[in-house]
Amino acid sequence: MKKSSKSAQLVLDEIIDAARKLKISSRGLSIGEIIAMIRNQLGMPQKVLARRAGIPQSTVSRIEGSKRDPNLSTLQKILQALSCEIIIVPLLMEPIDVIRRKQARRIAENNARYLRGTMSLEKQEPDTKLVQELIKDEENELLRSPGSKLWQE
DSSP states (O other): OOOOOHHHHHHHHHHHHHHHHHHHHTTTOOHHHHHHHHHHHHTOOHHHHHHHHTSOHHHHHHHHTTSSOOOHHHHHHHHHHTTOOOOOOOOOSSOHHHHHHHHHHHHHHHHHHHHHHHHHHTTOOOOHHHHHHHHHHHHHHHHHSOHHHHTOO
8 A cells, every 4th residue: 555645644643633523522513503503693584595505495404303314515605605615525434544453354354164065065164263364464565565456345
């Protein structure tokens, strides 16, 4: 795998850290609830927001009431009408190294199952310790190899 530069890793870590903090700060509020909070703080009626965004007032009501998830273009219109920007960032559920290691482990275990199946056809049973060593070796080899090999199915 091509190693990412330290600066790219630092930027990614910073983005992920900010996204985690934002997720905590948002207290599980839906985007509709946040839109309603901003609109109310501005003292803007739904009807005015709808007109400024160029969408039906009923759409604003459904979005604010969490009865409808807005598509990206509708969300952009609403937020622009509220003098807001939209920022979309991924929030990794696990660190990148953990995701890569799990993928390598999955592939290595699949290959070991294939080996066991082949050996059982020949009425042989591989040593469990040997299989575990093979899985570990293959996992490490996959982690050292180019990323595309890690993600080939």
